[in-house]
Amino acid sequence: MTRPAGPPPSDAHRQPAVPDYAVVIPTLGRPSLRACLEALARTPGPLPSRLVLVDDRNTLDTAGHADPRARGLDVPALLSPVTTVVSGGGRGPAAARNAGWRAAGPVPWIVFLDDDVVPGPSWAEDLARDLARAGARTAGVSARISVPLPPDRRPTDWERNTAGLATARWITADLAYRREALESVGGFDDRFRRAFREDADLALRLLDAGWDLAAGDRRTSHPVRPADRWVSLRTQAGNADDVLMTRLHGRDWWERAAAPRGRLPRHFAVTGAAVAAACCTALGRPRAAAVCASAWLAGTAEFAWARVAPGPRTRAEVAVMAATSVLIPPAACWHWLRGLWVHRRARPMARQHPAGPPPEAHPARARTSEPVSS
Template identity: 30%
Template sequence: MEDIQISVVVPTYKRPVLLKACLKSVVNQTLEKHQFEIIIVSDGPDEESEKVVVQELKEGAPAIRFLSLPNKSGPAAARNLGWKSASGTIIAFTDDDCLPDKNWLKNIVSRYNGQKEIAFTGRVIVPVSKQPTDFELNTKGLETGEFVTANCAVTKATLQTVGGFDEAFKAAWREDSDLHFKLIEWGIAIEKLDEAIVVHPVRKAPWAISLREQKKTQFNALLYKKHPSLYRQRIKSSPSWNYYFIILFFVVLLLGSLLEISWLMSIGLSGWFLLSTAFAFKRLRVSRKTVSHIFEMIVTSIIIPFLSVYWTLRGAVKYRVLFF
């Protein structure tokens, strides 16, 4: 194992079709096979993913290991198990729904000059349809992310210094930003590596997926608690006040209805309707205009402010931080 320069860590959980495509892309790297290893880490018991790895080994793939967490603990915990078990000096991270370019690892290794502590952030390409959905556009935001685990590489020594990923981030949300901010706070160099490319296809999403996604916003509070200044500088400069005003006007509408005060009802209804309509229009302005998608945007735009604020405040309470 002494020849291994770079270890690829891929967290997964019961997505064998996606994992198989990702694994094929990593296996077919142009970097010499003896120079890298692949570590697939399942976020809990997962026979389907293990079968994918076993099949690749039967087909003569390079060094691949399958590891599994005893219980579902999130991608941050899976990645920690992966890099701590790795033999390479450099740890490259990608996700099971990604397709690394064939020269991905070669370009990372070529840029590395033996530094003990350094990180690289590669280029992510998200192909979308000519008339993208709101979900496609949200996923496409990965292309402009400063540091995402879909495509980054960090020396093992660096991960040991900063403590790896914070396993308190139980979902695939903000754990990469937390690592990014720790690298900045520790003064560790982060080099942009545009030639190291990973393609991130947009997976098929169920109707109203944006409602389910709101649960992740609770982890914004944790990231803010740990890195308040960097959060405001790099993530969101101010709270989503429009959501709070939408809710405020809705409460005014309810009060006016309960108290049978017509002018109060009118103020509440007008404010809620105008702000909700503006929110829906903003999402639709750049996304698909089919009847189904328009209806989805209208319905979810009415509900999202309430869910987002709920999960935001729940995160603030859970992590004991003043965060809106």
């Protein structure tokens, strides 16, 4: 589907032919979805042949529904004719994206967007160029993500956490994947139930299968969504996903995915000091308990200051950082240990087509996130 025809473009501004593509957006019905769809409808260039909204609210039935209004989803008029809504069943973003691309039909490219991003003003035109430049072995083309931060103050801990998406590799906030490549490796791994590591897992499996991944030129904004004061505590559940990644990809996956290691070793040290202090107290060894308690206090204070120092340092922010800095280390350790148990028998997904991608007509290149632009 294309937008209403206007004057023919000059040769200097003529767009390259773009392969047919579908857009898949998993959603929990957040208000940000409307801003995402409005930006998608405004941008000049070829519209998607299909827009698949995957409603992942687990309170709804699992049957598909063609009418977005029946799900309470507001879709701009320009996109309504190509929009289909299916249910994800509340199984998380990986399963939701699988449901979406499989419902999109036989289109060669699937563009995954999050429901809280805003495509740039020339997004569709830039996407056309990104896909037209992709080689036969290119499985995916990522966008350039920006995270707007407050201009008049230092960002909070949660805002800084979100800002890390701007430099993350292979994030599906805006990433176009070739359908053939998705089919060859079986799509996303449904065992990743949170919006964490499921994108890196897919990218590593594609690279291992011989595909390339590239960086495109289109731009997408990822605003910081509202969050409560305990959001940093809930995100510690991702430590279990890190265990799953190690089971599936080996211990070197951190380097291959350019993923930051985080503070888990320090969290274990701080939590161990707290446990040791409690044990020494119970055994009637006050001096040893005091030493261990001092180590716990020093580690907790260092962690809290590391989070407070770059932030706005308001009274509310300092109070939240102090409280969560006490709770995060044991929470991180608990989720890591839980992951060891839950994923103790995890095995890598089997490839659907072991032959891999088609051969290239030019000499082999390193399979990295190389830009598609000249």
